[in-house]
Amino acid sequence: MELTDLTVVGALRELRGGAISSEDLTRAYLDRIDRLDKGLVQAYVTVTPELALDQARAADARRAAGEDAPLLGVPMALKDLALTRGIRTTCGSKMLENFVPVEDATLTTKLYDAGAVLLGKTNMDEFAMGSSTENSAFFPTRNPWGDLSRVPGGSSGGSAAAVAARLAPFAIGSDTGGSIRQPASLCGVVGFKPTYGRVSRYGLIAFASSLDQFGPLTADVADCALITEVIAGHDPKDSTSLDVAVPRYGDTLTGDLRGMRIGVPKEYFVAGMEPGVDSQIRAALDVLRGLGADLGQVSLPHTDYGLAAYYLIAPAECSANLARYDGVKYGFSAGAERMLDNYYQTRGNGFGSEVKRRIMLGTYALSSGYYDAYYLKAQKIRTLIKQDFDRAFERFDALVAPTSPTVAFKLGDKTDDPLAMYLSDVCTIPINLAGLPGLSVPCGLSDGLPVGLQVIGKPLDEATVLKVAHAYEQASGGPLPRPTLENATA
Amino acid sequence: MAISREQVEHVAHLARLGLDDDEIDRLQQQLSQILGHMQALDAVDTSAIPPTAQVIPLHSVMRDDAVRPSLPTDEVLRNAPRREGNFFKVPPVLE
Numbered sequence: 001m002e003l004t005d006l007t008v009v010g011a012l013r014e015l016r017g018g019a020i021s022s023e024d025l026t027r028a029y030l031d032r033i034d035r036l037d038k039g040l041v042q043a044y045v046t047v048t049p050e051l052a053l054d055q056a057r058a059a060d061a062r063r064a065a066g067e068d069a070p071l072l073g074v075p076m077a078l079k080d081l082a083l084t085r086g087i088r089t090t091c092g093s094k095m096l097e098n099f100v101p102v103e104d105a106t107l108t109t110k111l112y113d114a115g116a117v118l119l120g121k122t123n124m125d126e127f128a129m130g131s132s133t134e135n136s137a138f139f140p141t142r143n144p145w146g147d148l149s150r151v152p153g154g155s156s157g158g159s160a161a162a163v164a165a166r167l168a169p170f171a172i173g174s175d176t177g178g179s180i181r182q183p184a185s186l187c188g189v190v191g192f193k194p195t196y197g198r199v200s201r202y203g204l205i206a207f208a209s210s211l212d213q214f215g216p217l218t219a220d221v222a223d224c225a226l227i228t229e230v231i232a233g234h235d236p237k238d239s240t241s242l243d244v245a246v247p248r249y250g251d252t253l254t255g256d257l258r259g260m261r262i263g264v265p266k267e268y269f270v271a272g273m274e275p276g277v278d279s280q281i282r283a284a285l286d287v288l289r290g291l292g293a294d295l296g297q298v299s300l301p302h303t304d305y306g307l308a309a310y311y312l313i314a315p316a317e318c319s320a321n322l323a324r325y326d327g328v329k330y331g332f333s334a335g336a337e338r339m340l341d342n343y344y345q346t347r348g349n350g351f352g353s354e355v356k357r358r359i360m361l362g363t364y365a366l367s368s369g370y371y372d373a374y375y376l377k378a379q380k381i382r383t384l385i386k387q388d389f390d391r392a393f394e395r396f397d398a399l400v401a402p403t404s405p406t407v408a409f410k411l412g413d414k415t416d417d418p419l420a421m422y423l424s425d426v427c428t429i430p431i432n433l434a435g436l437p438g439l440s441v442p443c444g445l446s447d448g449l450p451v452g453l454q455v456i457g458k459p460l461d462e463a464t465v466l467k468v469a470h471a472y473e474q475a476s477g478g479p480l481p482r483p484t485l486e487n488a489t490a
Numbered sequence: 491m492a493i494s495r496e497q498v499e500h501v502a503h504l505a506r507l508g509l510d511d512d513e514i515d516r517l518q519q520q521l522s523q524i525l526g527h528m529q530a531l532d533a534v535d536t537s538a539i540p541p542t543a544q545v546i547p548l549h550s551v552m553r554d555d556a557v558r559p560s561l562p563t564d565e566v567l568r569n570a571p572r573r574e575g576n577f578f579k580v581p582p583v584l585e
Contacts (some may be wrong), residue, residue: 102565197546210544239551240544308528319505326506328578333571339583340506348508356507360498360517361524363505377531379541384534386542418520419527435545459545 003028004166007479008074008223011169015063015073022063022073026056026117029075033119033167036485040148042141043162045080046088047120055117062115070230072115077168079159080121081128082214083203084108091205092124092136092155095325095332095350105203106235107172107214114230119168122158126352127322128179128207131424133157134415135354143187143408144483145449150408153183153424159217160187164482170218170227174204176211177310178403178428181440184217185403185452188442188480190224190469191217195460196435197242200235208317209240211310211432220479221441221470225249228462244460252463253470258292260468263396267303268427268454273405276446281402284443284453287476288400288468298396300388305381306430311422312378313433315362322359325350357418386434393458398468402427403440403452427454437462441469442480450480491526493518 003025006014014020030049037044052075059073078084081091083101085108090096104112112118125135132151133141141157143150144165152161156173160183163171173180175193184191192215199214206212216227229250234243264285269278289295327333327346334345351359365374392399404424414421431438436459440452453472457465473479498518502509509517563576572579 099569102561102569196544197548236553240546240548242546242548302534305531305534308531311524312528323506327571328580330569331571335571337581339581342581343506344508347506348510351507353513356509356513357517357520359505359507360501360521364493364497364501364521364525367501367504374525374528376541377536378528379543380536380539381531381534382542383539384536386545419524433545 004032006169007219008071008169008226011074012071016068022056022059022117023053025073026052026075026119029119029168036165037167040142041144041161041165041167042139043122043158043165043167044077044120045090045092045123045138045158048087048118051087052117052119059115059117069113069115070226071111073117074115075117075119075169076111077119077122077159077162077171078108079124079156079171079173081124081174081205082108082172083205084118084121087121089121089205092126092138093351093355094137097137097332099331103203106200106237107231108203110231122156122162122171124158125155125354127205127318127355128155128174128176129318129354129358130154131178131182131421132414134411135352137352140411142411144485145188145408149410150449151186151411153186153404153408155179156217157183160184160189160191163187163189163217163219165485166482170216170223172214172231173217174212174214175432176208176314177432178425180215180217181403181428181438181452181454182425184440186408186450188450188482189217189219190221190439190441191215192224192228192439193431193437194228194232194462195437197240198232198437198460198462200238200241202235202237206321208314209321210317211314219482221466221473222250222253224439225253225466225470228466242460247463249463249466252467254467255471255474257288257468257471260293260398261396262288262293262295262468263298263392263399264295265298265300265303265392265399265401267300268401270405270426272423273402274407274446277402277405277407277451280444280446280451281453284472284476285400287472291471291475296396298392298399300392300430302381302384302388303430306385306433307422307426309378309381309385310429310433311361312365312374313382315358316365316375317362319359319362319366322355354418382433385430389434389436398464399456400468401454401456403454407446407449407451431456435459437465439465439469441473443472443476491522491529493522493525
């Protein structure tokens with residue numbers, strides 16, 4: 001067993017028992033990143049070896065002095081939209097290629113305070129807009145499964161690939177319409193978007209503020225529960241952060257689902273779903289039944305409208321949020337001699353094509369004469385989608401569905417067809433619109449590639465979501481083994 | 491749902507996005523296609539449905555009006571494309 005095979009919980013056991021040091025563990029990851037990242041997986045935009053070793057040695061010193069902390073000495077990777085003081089934070093964009101934050105995100109602070117060690121910042125679709133990480137301004141990330149010819153999903157594709165390739169024991173992503181869960185599904189790892197408001201967004205570079213949420217990507221559900229507990233909680237710096245106590249999620253992982261009422265929304269078995277995905281999801285439902293859960297079909301009748309509503313609401317919010325990139329305060333500037341020209345050239349040259357498409361779509365939907373027909377209409381559909389879930393949760397404790405209708409697709413397959421790419425998130429988007437917790441847990445392979453089961457819970461009921469996912473994971477033979485990358489060569 | 495070239499140019503101006511001719515052509519076609527897809531929403535009667543802007547039960551969160559230190563000026567300005575002393579330097583707005 002290599003050090004990089006350890007889960008977070010496993011690494012903490014070894015660190016606490018004195019069998020390994022954080023410096024050993026951190027070096028093992030840095031060596032593996034050296035061997036397998038550049039030219040192969042390409043999960044990282046920036047690797048921070050000096051900082052990582054400093055933090056690891058500091059963690060070892062704290063432990064030698066008798067201290068402990070929830071993640072003391074455990075390495076991690078952060079999606080490159082979580083602000084890290086003094087460390088370049090690009091958001092996958094040329095616009096922020098040389099941007100060095102002046103402060104940390106609240107999430108970063110919480111993880112540092114818990115003793116985590118930063119290995120680096122992971123690749124992503126530019127400004128978190130995309131489902132394949134091919135919209136990164138720098139390079140695509142490759143899915144560690146198969147022959148490195150497939151996408152890792154997105155937008156948190158670098159984080160998902162890093163965990164799948166054991167280039168980090170855990171990573172943080174963000175999820176606006178599926179950007180944690182879909183890449184987790186495609187890379188065969190666990191990915192969790194907590195309830196909107198559960199994790200502070202302070203220092204998360206904004207895409208769509210009513211939808212964005214940070215969350216963990218991990219090798220198994222127990223790790224996911226631990227990381228969620230560390231990053232959750234109220235933050236006065238984020239006025240949408242909820243002041244609600246955070247349970248000890250690890251305590252809820254009992255494996256016991258007897259009497260649990262689990263709904264299966266029929267609309268999530270969409271046209272275009274691959275047969276191999278369909279059969280693995282149905283096999284997962286049998287596992288849940290075998291655990292004593294009470295499964296029943298449920299209808300979420302407005303599901304079909306989720307995608308269209310999302311692709312009006314999210315671009316509208318993005319067009320407002322990204323107005324800040326003006327070439328004056330920070331980021332790329334074209335350096336034109338007149339103000340208006342500088343705006344046009346800075347934004348025209350600094351943003352990539354998907355970001356421009358969404359700014360255009362959102363600006364159109366908010367513009368005079370179209371606001372009611374598009375933006376307001378989409379917000380009303382959002383109400384109906386939320387009401388669908390409210391009704392379903394009167395009868396059920398949790399819902400389960402596919403995370404993605406397909407396994408990982410080939411690099412380049414969908415880059416010329418924005419609508420086909422958008423459809424990749426059809427099963428994850430409604431959960432963001434309703435602000436619910438949603439988790440993707442691996443449920444076997446189809447054609448040798450991972451499939452993800454999505455578990456959806458009531459607002460703030462992360463505990464039940466984790467409990468269901470954990471029980472399924474244990475009953476189905478444990479976490480999916482991560483790919484070996486044995487044949488990977490640059 | 492066809493969007494005209496003039497509409498694309500108008501929206502690009504509102505968004506202060508400089509687009510070249512190829513981009514305008516491509517966006518005209520793609521936005522028409524995407525907005526055509528959005529028309530599926532017209533099938534839903536929403537006349538009696540209130541809009542949802544955000545899903546959490548919080549409104550107008552207040553805090554004490556206490557004086558706190560700001561971010562350090564020099565560090566903030568280090569990210570500025572152009573600066574002069576403690577100021578952001580901008581091109582002329584009015585000429």
